[in-house]
Amino acid sequence: MSLQTTDNTTSPRTWALVVWGLFIASYFTFTLTLIVAVIIAYVKRGDLAGTPFASHMTSAIRTFWISLVVGIIGVILLFVGIGFIILGAAAIWQLFRVIRGLIRALDSRPIDDPEGWF
Template sequence: MRNVALAVHGLYAASFLFGVTSLIGVVVAYMKRGEAAGTIYHSHLTYAIRTFWIGLALSVAGFVLSFLGIGFLIWAFALVWFVIRLVRAFLAWNDRRPVERPERFF
């Protein structure tokens, strides 16, 4: 499960270059979350799933509001938010500990 969590986080990081990899990452996270139940990596996969859906919602909101001129601010916020979540996930993975409160926004 440790390698699966790393792969999911890595796919999310790769989405900065190849946008579709985050979609692959969320599919893997959903497929493996059941197997990770009872381990510290369950929180990593839950965190990754929430990161995907919240990030998608922020991106869509940014797109819709870009026509009003404020969408770019939302996209900038979403980018910083995504990086913070990735760093938190990688640090927790590196320390071999669960992601604390994976349901939270930050």
């Protein structure tokens, strides 16, 4: 399977690596690159349909939205003292999904269950 498309555009693998790399960068840029990553994932998901990398876009989008919702819940629950636990668990969960996605993209493999929790 060739990773380069016939019209010399960016390969699907590169798009997956860019999205996961931006997710990792978001830990240092206070979510700015995370927003860029999810926009790219939405834009490229259709273009990557039929490739192993479409699952990466779906997984990245799902990771973003679940992280956002759980993060908001965690911030609200900071006022009753359990928000730190929820935010910590969400950060670990997100990091797991990002590292898994990055490894699978480097290996040119799809995400097995991009809509699942793990």
